[in-house]
Amino acid sequence: MKGKSNIIFTPSQPELKFSSQNYIEYCPQNLIRSEVSLFYQFTIDRHDEGFLQVIPDGCFDLLFCTHPIHPFAVIASSPNQRCIYNFQPDCEYFAVRFYPEQNSLPFAIPLKELIQQQQVPLFDVVNLPSFLLEKIASFPNFQERVKWFQHFLHTIQQKSDYTHNLVSHCIKKIYSSNGAINIKELSTETGYSDRYIRKKFEETIGFSPKNFSQIVRLQYSINEILNVTSPMEDKMDYGFFDQSHFYKNFKKHMALTPKQFREKFYMEK
Template sequence: MLSIIQSFKNFDYFPFQPEFETLTDYYIEYKQRNSDYSTTLFYQFKINQDLMDPMSVIPDGCIDILFYCDPVRPAANVCGTVLKYKKINFQANCEYFGVRFLPKQETQHFKYSMKEVIDCQIPLADMITIEPTIMERLINEQGFRGRIKLFKEEIGNNIFACNDLPAIIDYSLNKIYSTKGNVNMNQLAVETGYSTRYLRKQFDAHVGMPPKLFSQIVRFQNSLHMILNKQFLTVWDVINENGFYDQSHLINEFKKFGYLTPNKFMHTVSKKLSDQTN
């Protein structure tokens, strides 16, 4: 079925959570490109005082493993992508260490399906078999690089040991990333040689959501990245680059995921940054 398919390996897409980077007292990250051309993001942040408003997370299509590095009350959760903007309370004066990865990295060792993880936080110990001492060592490790090393050796090798995604999912995800979410199910069905019904069923099993919704999240993230990180852009640059029909189409998609228009989203982030520095 997939004999004519070409691999997409030259895309550079990885979603982000802007408030993790802008509203914390410090934030560091390290991106690791894997042998299968997927990317794993390791990050660490700390909030020194309670925020006036809780931080928020936005849809990113990823799975995060987040460690609450408190020696007295340590915790680790597997966090599936949210489907709408959501406020999250983080503890002040505590370090958080996280690992974010795209569904391209198969997680067959998880005890929950990808669909069950969406928009949920599940204790890591409920998701995989893990020795309690390993989590204690990681949380008590002081250095960022040391935590990365421990995770890769003691946890990551178990989670990512198998990368047997069906060819239809591997191809479809790469196509979605490389086109910035501008591909529809009929096109994917034609290119892979499978029916749209079968494609949707495979996405439910391995990604946890329909391909149309996942594509919209990828496009939303790409648009947000352009707005927040590139200067001298007009709204039409964002519209044209990401395949929106017009300004209303862009605004409606932002409202769907972020509850705010692009301009209001930028204003909100800027205001929160100002509040933190004053």
């Protein structure tokens, strides 16, 4: 069973992107693409409170505050509901968004435990060399940081075991269905029981297959909602049984209806 295939999931944080300052991003196009969704950089002004809205995306983000006197690094996990994350004012952040099926970060704690927290000091939970923060902070611009980090990733990638390949294969199926596939279909596809797949998902990415599928559907729907001109009443059900199920799931994760989110986003943008 192959774990690698073309990525067709592009998770985003639209409110963070448009509410921070000096935001730039780069989407890798090489082999790193199977591990990293996005490199990005932004600043928080010294007079800003540093509160930014974050939405569920199923990913893990490494955040390096490159402050010349007080640099630090944290890992931010995906929330299960739209919420506010706190960022340090007067700081330029360099960030790397990893796909949940990544195989580079050697975690020191169970991922199910990690996703229950917003931001955790990076080196407390991931076994990475301590020079990483200093090296990132030493580069003068975004492009050099991206170039160096891509090279660094090649040196730490781990060999995939069968469990990782199984979960990665199932995740690709979830991506290709825009989150509409259910665990029984994954069980039939792989020959493993629902219970076994659920257990391996929680061990590998922290989320259950059902929860992760809902997040993928949410991300897909947000991309559509923010990039179409048709009225919200005309929106499709995004893989749910009907539109009411779509609205219920959207509000569960976002605490807003699709129309409210769209209006709020464009009002604040």
